[in-house]
Amino acid sequence: MIRFLWLDYRAALRERKVWFAVAIFAYAVLSLPVLVARPPAHVQAAMEAWFGARDPFTLFMFMWTDLAMNKLIATLAVVLAGGVLLRERDTGVLPLLAAKPISLPRYFAVRTLSTCGVMATLYLGTQLIGALYFSAMVAGFRPGPFLAAASLHVWAAVFATALAATLLVVVGRRGPGLLAGLLALFSLVGMAFIGFYNPAWATISLLNPISLGVQSLAHLDALGPGVIVPPALALILLTTATITAGAWSVRKLEA
Amino acid sequence: MNAIEIEGLSKRFGAVRAVEAVRLAVEPGEIFGLMGHNGAGKTTLVRMLLGLTPPSEGHARVLGHDIATEVLAVRRLCGYLPADYALPPDMTARQFLAYVAAMFSLPRAEAEARAETWLRRFGLLAAADRRLRGFSTGMAQKVGVAQALINEPRVLLLDEPTSGLDPLGRHELLLLLRELARERGVTIVFSSHILSDVETLCRRVGAMHHGRLIACGEIAALKQQHGVASMDDLYLALVRQEAA
Numbered sequence: 001m002i003r004f005l006w007l008d009y010r011a012a013l014r015e016r017k018v019w020f021a022v023a024i025f026a027y028a029v030l031s032l033p034v035l036v037a038r039p040p041a042h043v044q045a046a047m048e049a050w051f052g053a054r055d056p057f058t059l060f061m062f063m064w065t066d067l068a069m070n071k072l073i074a075t076l077a078v079v080l081a082g083g084v085l086l087r088e089r090d091t092g093v094l095p096l097l098a099a100k101p102i103s104l105p106r107y108f109a110v111r112t113l114s115t116c117g118v119m120a121t122l123y124l125g126t127q128l129i130g131a132l133y134f135s136a137m138v139a140g141f142r143p144g145p146f147l148a149a150a151s152l153h154v155w156a157a158v159f160a161t162a163l164a165a166t167l168l169v170v171v172g173r174r175g176p177g178l179l180a181g182l183l184a185l186f187s188l189v190g191m192a193f194i195g196f197y198n199p200a201w202a203t204i205s206l207l208n209p210i211s212l213g214v215q216s217l218a219h220l221d222a223l224g225p226g227v228i229v230p231p232a233l234a235l236i237l238l239t240t241a242t243i244t245a246g247a248w249s250v251r252k253l254e255a
Numbered sequence: 256m257n258a259i260e261i262e263g264l265s266k267r268f269g270a271v272r273a274v275e276a277v278r279l280a281v282e283p284g285e286i287f288g289l290m291g292h293n294g295a296g297k298t299t300l301v302r303m304l305l306g307l308t309p310p311s312e313g314h315a316r317v318l319g320h321d322i323a324t325e326v327l328a329v330r331r332l333c334g335y336l337p338a339d340y341a342l343p344p345d346m347t348a349r350q351f352l353a354y355v356a357a358m359f360s361l362p363r364a365e366a367e368a369r370a371e372t373w374l375r376r377f378g379l380l381a382a383a384d385r386r387l388r389g390f391s392t393g394m395a396q397k398v399g400v401a402q403a404l405i406n407e408p409r410v411l412l413l414d415e416p417t418s419g420l421d422p423l424g425r426h427e428l429l430l431l432l433r434e435l436a437r438e439r440g441v442t443i444v445f446s447s448h449i450l451s452d453v454e455t456l457c458r459r460v461g462a463m464h465h466g467r468l469i470a471c472g473e474i475a476a477l478k479q480q481h482g483v484a485s486m487d488d489l490y491l492a493l494v495r496q497e498a499a
Contacts, residue, residue: 004357011354014345092341096402099305099335100358101327254308 074185077160105247155235156213166246258442264313288457334408344388450486
């Protein structure tokens, strides 16, 4: 099963839409220093209100995480997961593969895990290249906290991918399923910083998986395992539960 | 023990009876022909044997395994080529065969060796590392057959396997199937509406019409019984008899 998962991951990496995702991530890396050079006044004011500081790195991290990465993981999760099972059923690949000795729930789990793997690969690759590029282009950039924050946020990207794949198979039709994924993920992304806007909602906002992924932004000066590991574990558990729900929902699907 | 035993297998889709009370046994190493017009129920019957469509009624066993309760065991022993399918466009032929082999948990070296064997056998070695999206219909059909053989199945369920193949490719496939049955004892269910292929390959056939198995037996005996010389005439005679 491990080899099948590995081959499926490699196959998912070779799909054409991965190039689209690479292009979008590259655009984010290249465009952010331009945006950061002249940050919008309302964003700067919000940063001062939420984080109580005029630290340009905090501002950069907010712009990178919320304005770029959060939107990208919501969009690209739907793009990458859009092929899991339903496209294979619609294009006729599934009748061939469903006759093999792997149940559909397990096949869904493998396909979703490998798609999550592709998202994580693209995400982490972007962060590594970004860390190098921003070190040269952004004044006050700190690669250590940047990468530490990414090591948590990547789990939000993985969760988003699992959720998009699961919503697709739960809805059962590609168009509405993709739309449901976009709506759900953009709702979660839209509310991700609600705990920062209003500290009274900070605890309840932790129910939002994307909020868990951005928790490190409140602790940029003291990022350590205590800040990163608990929300990362919560995201891993949520991802597992989401994939399990998707696998359960495909058990009656006919190839 | 028969390789395939079907007892009163039925499938209904709402009010439509796709397959109705089929009883059938196929011996080990036999090439059994399943003939019938489009929509006669051949594909549904084969899909039920693999657990791809749950039966509405009846039972079946493949190599002793119940299709309802031991579906993964059945699939492990079977190779299957559906009538309508597509190959993953972004994989190469070699990658796809390795992928299918991994679904059977074959070790990497063995999977690669088997993929190489079948790619060579089907004359696809030169195209083995090209993406499948560029394959012609005939080449794709050969890859389809190769994936059905990658696990060295003891039962092969082939649904219209010769469609899309040129005359030479068709001839080679029929030779291969005969070889598999004769030398390796593979049981083959050959579903087709190309009756000349059925006659070339099979000793026994079943004819399906509107979901029912209207005749089953040796081709020679069925021809004699209905006083006809060709497979086309035999099929027409069976269908007319059923209608009358």
